[in-house]
Amino acid sequence: xxxxVLAAMAGVFYGASDFSGAAASRGNHxxxxxxxxxxTSVVALIGALFVLDGVFHPADLVWGALGGLSLAAGLALFxxxxxxxxxxxxxxxxxxxxxxxxxxxxxxxxxRPAPLTLLGVALAVPAAVLVSAGxxxxxMKRTNTTPRERVVGQRQLNRTRMLSVGAGTLFAGFLVALSxxxxxxxxxxxxxxxxxxxxxxxxxxxxxxVWTPVRRQSVPLVMAGGLFDCGADGFLLTxxxxxxxxxxxxxxxxxxxxxxxxxxxxFKERLTIVQIIGLALSAAALALVAVGRNM
Numbered sequence: 001x002x003x004x005v006l007a008a009m010a011g012v013f014y015g016a017s018d019f020s021g022a023a024a025s026r027g028n029h030x031x032x033x034x035x036x037x038x039x040t041s042v043v044a045l046i047g048a049l050f051v052l053d054g055v056f057h058p059a060d061l062v063w064g065a066l067g068g069l070s071l072a073a074g075l076a077l078f079x080x081x082x083x084x085x086x087x088x089x090x091x092x093x094x095x096x097x098x099x100x101x102x103x104x105x106x107x108x109x110x111x112r113p114a115p116l117t118l119l120g121v122a123l124a125v126p127a128a129v130l131v132s133a134g135x136x137x138x139x140m141k142r143t144n145t146t147p148r149e150r151v152v153g154q155r156q157l158n159r160t161r162m163l164s165v166g167a168g169t170l171f172a173g174f175l176v177a178l179s180x181x182x183x184x185x186x187x188x189x190x191x192x193x194x195x196x197x198x199x200x201x202x203x204x205x206x207x208x209x210v211w212t213p214v215r216r217q218s219v220p221l222v223m224a225g226g227l228f229d230c231g232a233d234g235f236l237l238t239x240x241x242x243x244x245x246x247x248x249x250x251x252x253x254x255x256x257x258x259x260x261x262x263x264x265x266x267f268k269e270r271l272t273i274v275q276i277i278g279l280a281l282s283a284a285a286l287a288l289v290a291v292g293r294n295m
Contacts, residue, residue: 003243004290006235007251013232015258020225022259023266024218029210030079033222034072035201036214040226041233042194045187048234054186064192067177071193072200074098074170081163084156090164092133097168099128099253102175106246113292117247120288123281124250130278131256175252178237179245190233247289254282 017037024033081090103121113121181189205211214222232252239248257279263269271279 001290001294003239003241003248004251004286004293006239007243007248008254008286010232010235010239010248010252011254012258013228013235014252014255016262017225017228017232018255019259019262019266020221020228024214024221024225026218028214028218029205029212031076031201031205031208031210032212032214033218033225034075035198035205036219036222037225037229038072038194038197038201040223041230042191042198044227044230045190045194045233048187048230049191052186052234054188055182055184056188057182057185060181060185060189061192063177063180064189065196066192067174067189068193068196069200070170070173070177072197072204074167074174076200076204077163077170078167081160081167084160084163086157086160088133089157089160090167092129093161093164094168094171095128095132095253095256096125097165098171098175099125099250101169101172102179102249102253103246105172105176106179106244106249109245111244111246113244113247115292116288117292120285120290120292121247121250123285123288124254127278127281127285128253128256130274131254131260131282132278133274172249175236175249176245178233179240179249181237181240183241185237187234187237189237190230193233247293251286251289254285257282 021030021033021037024036078090078094081094084090103125178189178193232255236248236252239252260269260271260275260279264271
């Protein structure tokens with residue numbers, strides 16, 4: 001049961017980090033904000049290493065670095081997918097792939113969850129998709145468009161799909177990589193995660209030539225995003241110690257739940273019917289996993 005709570009907390013903190021980063025990106029370049037989040041996170045991580053126990057293993061550092069590189073590259077593809085649009089397609093497809101692949105990987109690696117837990121895992125995938133996308137049924141309007149415009153629109157849609165699948169696959173790679181570290185590693189693998197992510201983001205920002213300072217009023221949001229991100233990774237690693245990759249990844253993939261709820265509270269964004277259904281499925285998934293683990 002404790003591992004279920006930890007996985008849920010990881011999802012809550014990931015969602016809060018995403019919300020903080022998204023809010024900070026209003027008026028700032030998203031990649032620069034992401035770099036600020038990662039830098040804040042590594043500072044918090046170094047402080048936590050002095051308090052929490054862990055054993056340093058070079059192999060764990062490598063797994064952490066692979067996860068960090070996968071996460072940073074996934075963010076780059078996801079931002080590009082959101083730019084090309086439509087946003088609903090990018091969000092839903094990325095959520096579908098990133099939630100499904102770790103589950104399949106866990107089952108392939110030998111996870112054998114109880115039937116109720118497996119049912120909860122199965123519900124977590126559509127829940128993440130529905131909450132992420134909101135109004136998924138966005139279609140191109142074909143009225144008052146020329147054949148050329150429709151072809152261009154279809155090409156953009158196809159590119160969005162390719163970018164979203166790539167982003168979801170890389171996000172899944174992050175979850176799988178962190179699940180491979182030793183049970184006594186503590187938070188040490190996250191040093192590799194942060195080093196790889198920060199290096200990739202610095203290179204990407206340099207190549208894109210988007211080095212711009214974050215506005216002063218956005219700095220608290222960036223710092224909050226980093227603290228939430230560090231906490232989420234800590235919860236995730238701890239959940240993996242006694243939990244299986246398949247259901248821990250499924251529960252932590254429900255991060256969009258806290259993101260949309262925070263948007264509802266602070267930005268007064270209305271929840272769509274699709275999102276409400278997704279929230280209900282999320283609650284059912286969490287309950288089934290918890291009950292299944294206790295049987």
